[in-house]
Amino acid sequence: MLIKCPWCGDRALQEFSYQGDATVARPPEPADPADANWDDEWYQFVYLRDDPKGWHDEVWHHIQGCRKHFKARRHTVTHVIADTAPMSEELKGGDK
Amino acid sequence: MKKYSVFSLARNALDYHENWTEAWRSPEPKPEYDVIIVGGGGHGLATAYYLAKEHGITNVAVIEKGWLGGGNVARNTTIVRSNYQLEGNAFFYEKGMDLWRSMSQDLNYNVMFSSRGVINLAHNDAQVDAFQRRGNTMRLNGIDAEWLTVAEIKKRAPLLNTENMRYPVYGGLCQPKGGTARHDAVAWGYARAADDRGVDMIQNCEVTGMRIENGKILGVETTKGFIGAKKVGVAVAGHSSQVFQMAGMRLPMETHVLQAMVSEPIKPALDTVITSGAAHCYISQSDKGEMVFGGDIDFYNSYAQRGNYPIIEHVVTAMCELFPAFSRLRLMRTWGGVMDMSMDGTPIIDKTPIDSLYINAGWCYGGFKATPASGWCFAHTIAQDQPHDLNSAFRLNRFETGHTLDEKGVGSTPNMH
Amino acid sequence: MVEMTERVSALAAIYETGTFGNDVDGGPSVTLHERRPLSIVHIAGNSDDQAFAGGVGKACGCALPIEPGTIATAGELSLIWLAPTRWLAVSPDQGPGILEAALRDACGESGAIIDVSHGRTVIRLSGAHARMVMMKGAPLDFHKSSFTPGRAAQSAISQCGTLITCPAEDTFDVYVFRGFGQHMWEWLTDAAGEFGYKVENPVS
């Protein structure tokens, strides 16, 4: 694969480290620590990821390059990458 | 079923083998079954076989979207062992070893299970410690394990490099009864034996939906139409996330691609199975002569049965470090399979929150060896509607309660398991 | 006082000048030397922050290069882009802590200034086949039309993270962590062997 780091441009796969699902958000601290939902929310955050057969928004780390994390929208069957973007921006493209 | 033996082979030779019959039928699906097993891989087929054999449930269909045994069972490096550290795993895999030992005779199909020993190389002191801990656990659990010195390892694998290398070999943990088996034969043998007991093998039939009413499963939607079932067991390995999504379930699992490869066939040059965690490589020689080897997964989520080059380079490099003479062999073919990597590296065999729907998943890249035990336990779980003692640690809710079984100790990073 | 203490290079034990490798017609076509001693300072901060960007500019004598993979220079000092919020300032040794202090003085509380002068080994390759040697090592596009003077990129050679710059035509600087210095030197000279190579005395 050739992955476009939003800063460094197209770079070889071996420069990157895969960091998983970009759609999971770390749940904010609950107002009430005794909140029962919180365990479930927490379980979901730690253990449940998007695992689609198709377009997937994910985090990559340009570990052998600029060492920045960024987002990529990649197809899990064809490995086509529709878009990459800094963490703060939205991904476009793909059929998602 | 026509019994296979050297006599039947000789008899048929006289007829130029024109009178053999099909190993399994290809029936059209019935409208309803007592049990439907989704996934015609090793686990699905074994489950169907043991449902029939151990529980007398024969009105069973195995539904396979492609060709039987075309998933991971067709593409794994065939290593069979039970050298686990954690209690929840050990006895399960050892049950598997028992079943492996008599599988050919039980199925009347030679699966070429070859007890040639599996050696884990230790490349530093910490690994010696860790492997000895594991070996001792195995022994105390009643599982065969031996510690081998470098000289003893050299004797079993004369071409192995132990000294002139970046990470020299300090010793190795050997499971003498571990080994390899002919992967395709395992699938075919179970299919033939299950067919013989009345199980329907439905190929080229993809499950596309689950019919669930009032929290109970009634059957599956497929490319050949709806098929009803009293119970449904799913054993689709790399497609677990996909199939359970049809039941509205999210699994603690990610799908990743693992590659394996073979060299050109050569005369016997390696008589045992060598694995090296430090070098990230495991290797054995098939009966046909190829060196069969693999290593790490590709690290990114993938449903493609094909990977990319960096891992191949990495695995081949490790292989040559272990066997510098094999540097002159040639890589003949590489391929990939997609794996259901669970969040703690351990499988799940359990009931689900949906009545009469059962799960068998999360095998990561170690489920081939589990094929018989998995089928046996899954059949029990389905038939009795509760897990057997042997798979009692493989619960679906263990992540919520914190009872994870993390052999590698890397936590909820599936691509590290 | 401190000037008296000589800095020992990571390559000290193996450095040997002379001509090595293949005996090729026309003599060696790659020249290598270690660049030392250097002052190297890692700079981190937000380029939109005037106090920071201005401070760095003032201390270095050139503006922060904002475009990825570029280098700004002022005399003997270069300011190399590493990441959207990171740069490396490199100059011949200015004395312990001098460049770091200048930057910190200029930037005040904004940004992070970290002296890493001793943490890197820098190897310069030049000559007609220097580019080929680089091509053996890193999965970057080293084509003449692409990796031009003034470009920098981070990548990996022989599994070691590297920063590679092109200070001039057919000239490359390879930065690695000091601990990998000797390995990288061995690797690069080995890769240059085919073309014949010359090792010169270290200069900054």
Place this chain on the structure above:
Amino acid sequence: MSRSYRTAEGGRIDRSKPLSFTFDDVRYTGFQGDTLASALLANGVKLIARSFKYHRPRGIMSAGPEEPCGMVQLREGARTEPNIRATQVELFDGLVASSQNRWPSVKWDVNSINNLFNRMLPAGFYYKTFMWPKAMWMTYEEVIRHAAGMGRSADQPDPDRYEHMHAYCDVLVAGGGPAGLMAAKSAADSGARVILVDENPELGGYLRGRNQKVGAKSAMDWVASVHVELEAMENVTILSRTTVASYYDHNMLVLNEHTGDHLPTADGWTPRQRNWKVWAKQVVLATGSIERPLVFGNNDVPGVMLTNAIQAYANQYGVTPGRNAVVFTNNDSAYEAVLDMHDAGMRIAAVVDNRTIETAATKPVRERGIPVFHNHVVFNVRGNKHGVKGVEIMALNEAGDHVAGSIIKMDCDVVGMSGGWTPTVHLFSQSRGKLRWMEDITTFVPDVSFQQERSAGACKATWGLNSCLKEGAKAGAEAAKAAGFDTAKPVSSPKSSDDGMGEIRAMWRVPQPPHSHLKRFVDFQDDVAASDVELAIREGYTSIEHTKRYTTLGMGTDQGKTSNVNGLAIVSEELDKPIPEVGHTTFRPPYTAVTMGAITGTERGHHFSPTRRSALHEWHKQAGATFVPAGMWMRPQYYQQPGESMWDAIYRETLNVRTKVGMFDVSPLGKIDIQGPDSAEFLNRCYINGFGKLPVGKCRYGVMLREDGMVFDDGTTSRLSENHFMMTTTTAKAGPVLQHLEYLLDVIWPELNVHVVSVTEEWCGMAVAGPNSRELLARCTDADISNEGLPFMGVAEVDICGVPGRIYRISFSGELAYEVGVSSDWGPHVWSTLMEKGQDLGVAPYGTEAMSIMRIEKGHVVGAELNGRTTADDLGFGGMTSTKKAFIGQRSITKPAFLETDRKQLTGLKSVDGKTKIPRGAQIVADPKGRIPMEQLGEVTANCYSPNLKEFIGLAIVKGARDRKGDRLWAFSPLTKECCEVELCSPHMYDPEGERLRG
């Protein structure tokens, strides 16, 4: 040479350069430009090898990478290589080759007895037998394994050199035949960066073996002129002897260049092979096509060859593989070959054509008086290991499905077979392209592309030369255009002939007379005959994938280049299902097998992974240290002195620290510089314990968790100023921790203004430990390092030995100790100065072993305890865990499993009798004599003899250990047959109150 099959003239070999070589110890001569195959054929050597299963005699069948039969063991000793296709070996002087898969010799092979029993050995026979008696299987297996395989592996390390190259280009052209050359030319003319790749030593592709014209020139003169032209262009790289092996995602391709295989040995710095990793914007596939065999009786006798191969041997190498040929075809392409063979002086006994109608191609052949039998087939070959003796020919019946009439017997010594052509679509398929079956020409062709590539020429089933040239030019221009060279256009191609293979009459199995059971081979390499495919179908292995695996069709080293289409067509006939519905098996990388060494490149032996050296490495070496790998680092394990054993040295070093002063190189510990206004807040969130109130000038031990609640890493972090911290990590986790922090800052808390930078290599770290450490340091610095000036867990910026540095008052050994940090280049100076100044204080270095003993004595945890399954509480850090702030992993530690009381907890161990060593890696059990399976209460994570406590001690994690102090259990290692009664104690076995380190 009496039996020479070399023509008097012609061919592109250099007859002035004879080369001597041996095959099976017999010396022969060939010429520069020969392949091993052509040279063997020139010398009349027909029997080359024994087949895989039946050990049937086999010879050369092709002239290229598709060769399924003519494989040899090449070279000797450490350089020997199995399964090398003689058709691809360039001859060099002194070449040594031998036949393989035979014993004792290729002529007299014991296992050829298999052929007699071949009826017992149909596809999959081993699944049906060898099951009884059960215990015998391992013996049967042994026999099977020895009969299988082909050549043998070298038994010494590979002495050759391999390298890698990385390249980017606009257009990569795979294949240097007419189509590829035109594509490269058109693309290059537009200014695009072009890489042209061909597996052969010479460009030209199929033209090399033919007598063709391109425009007015002879084809190969034209090739030469294009070659010169391209070579002169700066934007073109030509890689010959290079195979495009694999095609990966995003147009990443791997090429395998044979830089030294044509040389006796690739010497010195020249690599034997070089693998290229290329990222191409666009790819043109011009990989040509491969001729198909026909499936008739005994079609594997040495001397039965692909027709184009005979033509190529005649034209290119000046070799006639026989004197008297029969050519069996189902299409026109063989006729051109027949003319060339005839021109080369061969007698053509007959052309046998299964088609009913004469085509224009027949005429020139007939004009030479060569008999042509239409509507006839060769159904059997007579011959043996000495080669073809003749053929048996019969007419076809009306339907064409049976032979009819009488048998015509004809003598000959070589048979050409031509079953049509198969486009080489391997790379196209690897790139995910979809194929389409074309019934009229009986081949799969590229249909829908997936990646940025296009096919041109014979690999797209374009057979005519003229069309190939045109198509190549067009593809090259289109590729350049797609790569952004807008003005690209096809260069004009010289006019050439456009003959193709005309009508083809598919005949997947050549019929045989009733009741005959001749072996008709489909896959020559794996000995798969038509009857095997039929059997597989009969037994229900009807998916093409099942057929493949059951029969091993296409699974040999040639990966079915000549057999796949014939095989699947037979399946189609047996199932009465059209070929597109049968489908094809998956084309997988590599195109032809690639040497492992080339994939490895330079990363071998000690370069398998880079070695990381501390600034003090040289000092340790000089001091006689034994090194031990720790990740990529090499660390001194101990410093053995003359007359000392390893353990003597280790105990001496340990005692020296406890009684005097020792120095240990801690440079490999991970060090992360943390700066920014939110640094303290960030650390608070990362560690279980608080860092907000840590005063400037102080260090604190911290423990980090993963989100799932398990301990991730530990280390001390110092506050250098309000917003400036220095974190240390374990050596093993230095990388993962940095990545973890970066992740948190980039992804989870981007709002925090914190910068983290690794400074591991900037700092040389030295632990100075022992009662004399303060005195020693005092001699080297003016700073106040008294207990008041620099109390336990204090940090100070100082001048030491004349250079600036830091002194941390921390202790891993448990003694009064300091960690000195100075910039790495000054490390050797500072270290040696300390060593010098401390002579009278008894200063001595210590290594990882002594360190390890002292950490066990003190109960400090390392990797074995931080096994990813232990919680902070398990390890005794429960009290440190803050309840006042949120931190990574906090929410997980209240899960039920974390609160269970029988969790395994850290404990110290002492050998009860004081004499028995606690076995390494032992399990903790209540009664070692108990029954197996036995309950295991815990496990030993560390063990040693403590020279200070003068007893055997250890650490373990044991169920509920904190409440079991004083309990006696057993540390049992059945693996090593060791057992030791142990008493559970506090892990802090040495100086439990910490008086020494605070002193």
